[in-house]
Amino acid sequence: MSAAREARDTRVVRDIRDRADLDVLLRxxxxxxxxxPLIGPFFTEVAGTDLEAHLPGITDFWERALFRTASYGRDAFAPHAALHAVRPLTAAHFGRWVQLWRATVDGLHAGPRAERAKAQGERIALALLRRLAGPDAPTGGGDGGFVPLATLRLRTAAV
Structure with a gap:
């Protein structure tokens, strides 16, 4: 086993503890x-998002969602609706967002807050998709639940 892999395998993974952890996670x-390649253009080309300008607000959002400590008084739906008006957001886009979100959380944290962050991310993705595309929008799941693309690919490979 390489030294880098051994170091990675023995590192202690802890839960999301505070705003500083959220800052690292979100960055x-x-x-x-x-x-x-699938969702990046929404940030870079369509919205022209400046990460340093975006980060404090999105950190407030997640701090409120996970710790109930920050105030977040913005409309989280409005920027997504503006993007959707320029280039439609689909289940594939939200599925990819969920894949990246879950992988990032899993790569840095483990514990109840990390699990809540992943679950909340999926709920947010589904809610945004349904508001943008309508309540009958395809979500990738046969039972009406949001299914990340990784799960769909695994199901397809198993068939």
């Missing part, structure tokens, strides 16, 4: 999301 997530 890593958005770095990946901006570079992603």
């Amino acid at each position: 890593r997530f958005y770095t990946e999301a901006f570079a992603d």
